[in-house]
Amino acid sequence: MSAVAAPLSRRLLAEGLGTALLVATVVGSGIMAERLAGGNVAIALLGNTIPTGAILVVLITILAPLSGAHFNPAVTLVFAGRGEFPWSEVAPYVVVQCLAGICGTAIAQVMFDLAPLAIGTTTRSGPSQWLSEAVATFTLVFAILGGVRHAPQAIPWLVGLTITAAYWFTSSTSFANPAVTLARGFTTTFAGIAINHVPGFIAAQLLGAAAAAGVCAVLFSPSAAHAVRELR
């Protein structure tokens, strides 16, 4: 996921397209699921979870060779912090991810005959939600960095399955992505979040990502791998 070979403009296009399609899937499937579930929130959440996990596998598989398929400012920052992504390109990546995410929300809203953007009103705040976001992002970054170390070809599946699982073991339904969180602040539908609750989520996500980066630096370091080989 840290491959950066194509020209920046092409990579930004890939990041933007990927993030927009990801958010369109999250928001769109949330609207569809809510409409079809007949008031059963568990079924609606399941209908939101499966498309999200599935599209992540698809998007990462086809776009990772181009842009690294971050689609997530927390992931971009982690790779930059590890020296595997240039700091000079962090700002363009993050700006494009955030703008494309909002476009993704607008696309989903229009597909379901709603106003392109709405100011999110769904209350998602408090220590339990923030802890959930920190844990979800920790798990996501842990899966990515573990995948980079041990199973690079499996990363699309690792990310898709991690998010699918995290939808159900966190009270926040695992946003785990500052760009997606911001984009979801512009919908009042099933996947939405009150726009004034977005900063708390983003802060928790960045803390979780930083913690995962720190743990993985120890756990997956070359010296740790060497010690394991010695034991064998």
Added chain:
Amino acid sequence: MNAPLRVLGCIIVGALSAAGVIVFQRYAGEPTSRMVTALVGAAAVLLTWSVTGLE
């Protein structure tokens, strides 16, 4: 609709759009234009204000 939150949403989209123009100008080798940046940011604010009022 909560007006302060609507204003906040508009400011976020406007600021991001302006940042997008700056990124484009910097990496496309275009000469930096504060006027264009401000115009795009303002247009984004107005557009967001308009579409969020459609609900």
